Amino acid sequence: MDRKRSSLETALHAALASRDERWIRRRLPDPNTALLTDFTSNDYLSLSNSSVLRSHFLAKLSEAPDVLGSGGSRLLVNGKAHAALEARLADFFRADTALLFNSGFDANVGFFSCVPQPGDVIVYDEYIHASVHDGLRSSRIAKDARFSFAHNSMPELRRLLFRLRDERVGLRSGESSLFLSVESLYSMDGTFAPLREIADLLDEVFPHKNGYLVVDEAHATGIYGPQGRGCVALLGLEDRVLARLHTFGKALAATGAVIVTTTLIRDYLLNYARSLIYTTSLNYANIVAADCSFDMLADGTAQHLSNHLLSLSSYFTETLSPLLESRNIPPTLVSLPLHLQPSSLALTLPSPIIPVLTPHPRPLSAFLLALGMNARPITWPTVPKGKDRVRVCLHAGNTKDDIDRLISGIIKWAEDTLKVRNKETRPGILTGRSSQDSVDGNIASKL
Ligand SMILES: Cc1ncc(COP(=O)(O)O)c(C=O)c1O
Structure with missing residues (x-):
């Protein structure tokens, strides 16, 4: 027979269930993401994969x-x-x-x-x-x-x-x-x-x-x-x-x-x-x-990596912005924030952190995951209500080809979503969990 829950367990379960209901329950991401293109970690200069740093570290460590x-x-x-x-x-x-x-x-x-x-x-x-x-x-x-x-x-x-x-x-x-x-x-x-x-x-x-x-x-x-x-x-x-x-x-x-x-x-x-x-x-x-x-x-190595990183960032925003417009993606579905709009770009330094604003960050993130790219959805309470996003973090180890794949993934998801919306036939796609689960399942079988 099941043991009756203690009052502590009841309170903790209720809090987690409430987070589940509000779609804000935190969970650890899948540890098997090594094969995915990294658009998530804070390893901006990709130094964690640097063979130069690794050998330098091991040599210094041994001494x-x-x-x-x-x-x-x-x-x-x-x-x-x-x-x-x-x-x-x-x-x-x-x-x-x-x-x-x-x-x-x-x-x-x-x-x-x-x-x-x-x-x-x-x-x-x-x-x-x-x-x-x-x-x-x-x-x-x-x-x-x-x-x-x-x-x-x-x-x-x-x-x-x-x-x-x-x-x-x-x-x-x-x-x-x-x-x-x-x-x-x-x-x-x-x-x-x-x-x-x-x-x-x-x-x-x-x-x-x-x-x-x-x-x-x-x-x-x-x-x-x-x-x-x-x-x-x-x-x-x-x-x-x-x-x-x-x-x-x-x-x-x-x-x-x-x-x-x-x-x-x-x-x-x-x-x-x-x-x-x-x-x-x-x-x-x-x-x-x-x-x-x-x-x-x-010794200047990082400067070199940083230059490449920031050029990728400029390329990403300068390419995505006009595409969103020419493909008629409504800003209510996907947009870049004000400071990354073409009119503001000249006023700001490029940054490796790019929020792709959307009210449906989980489905977009799941779609990208299915294409082999890891960019995490960020929702309230980590960001203010109404400012949900997929946060893209770029890395010096990314290539221009990675960025192109990311951009086409975002555009494809937006276009597919609009088609579904117009037909109003598959209501699950916008609500996230079912698509997230099925995409996670697909990815898990590839890893
Ligand atoms: C702005 C800012 N300050 C401080 C920290 C904490 O740094 P650490 O990860 O070394 O604890 C973080 C990490 O998330 C951060 O984003």
């Missing part, structure tokens, strides 16, 4: 005095390799100091949970990463002192900063501080924060220099700026940013992260950032891996 474990928290065992990598990265990123974290998530949680002081104010872009939210939740910043602004909206940010300064004596006098948290390249939209305008605005609103910019370069590291040092370096804003986060897990094909900042902030983090203090630090093999990836940045 390294320590490779296993790390022995404990940095505060307990400060590995020579860890200290050496930090010194290298402070120099590379033209910063006073650098501090390693086990991940970008830990770094954001560590920074935002402790650096802002009681009475300070936080302002963040509405699309800021979840790790910043988690840090703020455990910070000493009251809820009513945390403010978001519409994504990349300079007019709204300007109004908000002036209002906060006018309302709060401490901000006016310089006795309290305002932290402004942005990402240089946003992971869901592939949009860039207008960093120079933001830095200028902070200077204008806070002449006492108590407005601090914190930039998360997770998705820009390795791709933009001289030697892939990021967008802050690209714009020469190093001295106007309090702290920059660079992660190793995306374009650098490693794992871990570094915050580059002032000596004082580093010392403070060492004393108060719980996500750094109460955890075993990165193991030595990780440190060697990250060091090798930075060798590829320093």
Whole structure:
């Protein structure tokens, strides 16, 4: 006889069932995707497949005095390799100091949970990463002192900063501080924060220099700026940013992260950032891996890969946009966001992240999967309601032929969908699950 569900089990089942009903239940993707063309991972420079990096890593690893474990928290065992990598990265990123974290998530949680002081104010872009939210939740910043602004909206940010300064004596006098948290390249939209305008605005609103910019370069590291040092370096804003986060897990094909900042902030983090203090630090093999990836940045290899990556991105958007129009695909079915419309392209840098907006991301993703391409559907709550998409992530290892196949797959799906819609005969195709399941089944048998 079946055991009666405990109240805990009932609650957990109900929550998952509710997510199922709303089509937002998260599941791990199929691990057998190696044969598919990768339009999903954050391995932007395809360094994880680089035979050069692999041999370099194995050679360095075989010579390294320590490779296993790390022995404990940095505060307990400060590995020579860890200290050496930090010194290298402070120099590379033209910063006073650098501090390693086990991940970008830990770094954001560590920074935002402790650096802002009681009475300070936080302002963040509405699309800021979840790790910043988690840090703020455990910070000493009251809820009513945390403010978001519409994504990349300079007019709204300007109004908000002036209002906060006018309302709060401490901000006016310089006795309290305002932290402004942005990402240089946003992971869901592939949009860039207008960093120079933001830095200028902070200077204008806070002449006492108590407005601090914190930039998360997770998705820009390795791709933009001289030697892939990021967008802050690209714009020469190093001295106007309090702290920059660079992660190793995306374009650098490693794992871990570094915050580059002032000596004082580093010392403070060492004393108060719980996500750094109460955890075993990165193991030595990780440190060697990250060091090798930075060798590829320093010697110009990454720049070469990045140039190719960004040329693929331009090719993709410049080809898809006019095709959508000439094939009469309605924007309500498939479109590119405003910043990737032909009229805006000249104003923005190409990015490896391209959201293909559609209210039916699952069927489109399933269709592409059946053609051997892996581009994941992204829906609420990861993106705002009404902004569902298939997020295309391009890689230096993609070829122009891959991009052509992707474009024709998108167009073919849209045309097929329109035909079905016109005939109104196969209602299942737009609702997703049945087509997703059958396509997954087809793919599984090919792998
Ligand atoms: C903008 C941003 N910041 C931080 C992180 C966290 O970095 P990590 O994957 O190293 O934990 C991510 C990863 O998803 C990210 O997209």
